[in-house]
Amino acid sequence: MTFLKAAALLTTVAVLGACSTSADRFGDGSGTGPGAGGITSGALGDPSDPTSIAFFNETVGDRVLFVVDQSTLTPTGQATLTQQAAFLTSNPEYSAIIEGHADERGTREYNLALGARRASAVQDYLVTQGVAPNRLQTVTYGKERPIEVCSEEACYQQNRRAVTVLTAGLGS
Amino acid sequence: MKIKRILAAAFMALGPLTAFAQQGPLRIEITEGVIEPLPFAVASFVPENTGATEVAGQIAQVIGQNLSGTGLFREIPRDAFISQITNFDSPVQYADWKAINAQALVTGAVNVAGDGRLVVKFRLFDVFSEAPLGDGLQFVGEAQDWRRMAHKVSDQVYSRITGESGYFDSRVVFVSEAGPKNAREKRLAVMDYDGANLQFLTDSSAIVLAPRFSPQGDRVLYTSYETGFPQIYELNVASVQRRQLNVAAESMTFAPRYAPNGQTVVYSLAQRGNTDIFSLNLGSGQSTRLTSAPSIETAPSFSPDGSQIVFESDRSGTQQLYIMPATGGEPRRISFGQGRYGTPVWSPRGDLIAFTKQNQGRFHIGVMRTDGSEERLLTASFLDEGPTWAPNGRVLMFTRETAGAAGQPALFSVDISGRNLRRVPIQGSGSDPAWSPLLQ
Structure with missing residues (x-):
């Protein structure tokens, strides 16, 4: 009978190798520290002090917004960046990282590339306004760090941004 | 009878x-x-x-x-x-x-x-x-x-x-997510294809994105913000040791993927706002530029024979899919339907390209033949993206994210006929799945 034939043919086909099952062996959590996840810390200073980071963030304006899928600076954005450049020129002790961001309505890799474009557009503008290129770095976050969380245009337009993040000290 | x-x-x-x-x-x-x-x-x-x-x-x-x-x-x-x-x-x-x-x-x-x-x-x-x-x-x-x-x-x-090979004895590496949308914590995790035997490969101290298995399943490429900048890493799954693959400090690299030989890696490098595709020889550490257009070129994926690369580019004005020789050279556009096309992935059988499509406010996972013909959309939702092929080329897994402040990403699978849409059971939220080859 066929099933007996099958029994005779019963063979070992594979010996499974030992397979790692120990959980959470991912090292010591290194990776924190300055710049990790784009997070830096520093004194903001008094917002009424026109040389403080707080003044830059609140009065000058630390961010510009973009139209959907665009990296072209709007007139409002250019006005803000002109102010940023003036601040950076009169406060040479600061350097800046320009973060480019996208809203959630795009694919991950494309949004990283789009964020890079936006950050670069801001960097280029600041340089044309006289800021030394070696004081400016760019980083893209794509859609990874929205500030507004609703899934509506009111939130998306706040998330399509480039933020100039000041740090004390030249270069980094 | x-x-x-x-x-x-x-x-x-x-x-x-x-x-x-x-x-x-x-x-x-x-x-x-x-x-x-x-x-x-x-x-x-x-x-x-x-x-x-x-x-x-x-x-x-x-x-x-x-x-x-x-x-x-x-x-x-x-x-x-x-x-x-x-x-x-x-x-x-x-x-x-x-x-x-x-x-x-x-x-x-x-x-x-x-x-x-x-x-x-x-x-x-x-x-x-x-x-x-x-x-x-x-x-x-x-x-x-x-x-x-x-x-x-x-x-x-x-x-x-x-008459087809199976896909059950396989693993999936993905990004395990926790926390609110504006402070999402992400860490690499690996599990059996069905969600069992979850193991974390990184902690959540830095954003990690889009892991990809090596053709042997022993290593994983991914993007991490460990240094504050997106940069590509390679991780050994067994030892959990990782190394940075970057060519230059403070450059931004992402979207890495192995060639079928496991020794070449393609990735995107963003420089002065322009993103292009490069290949990296893991043995020599030598990088070679494959594209040099002022447009965005990213999300490269090799054909199974290693001779061609499918990628996305917005050189036409919108995101579309292109195929070029693996050594670079003149690409030919393969997507011509309405909307935007991204994240192309070549099927392990070589016959199809899976992709994400955005059209009229909806996101779809779809497949087309390698000449762009016979496009079929398999899913539709607020946000579907990032397909990965089962080892036998019959099933796709992808990310589906829900809308709103409480929106969360989950892993779903669908077969290439568009049937059998299923949520992959994982604890918590997850995104960016990548299927391993069949294990040995």
């Missing part, structure tokens, strides 16, 4: 009658028109010694879940069985299985060897032909690997009935 089969499938265009007219040995052909899942039975696996009782039950259960989970098979519940298998080598009472319309029957036995290892035996029967379908086989492995042995049995059953 040959019983008429309801298994074989036909293209929709041929109509359902064709399928019912099929005769002959047990066979499912996986096409666009699979009509009705094949009823099958997994007999209780016989424990051959006392230590094997519990695991025998678990193995039989996983086999049933694997096969039913494909949407191609329907498991007949055990309480419908007329006869029980108590001896693996006794003759099968075909009449008892025909009576409950079990087209296929899986029998098995498990014993715990003296050294503690498991021996799992199985046979597959074509009930209505009253014949075994292939030889009986046994697998021997460590007790902790019982799920893998269940997956290997399932792969055998799937393969014998469909």
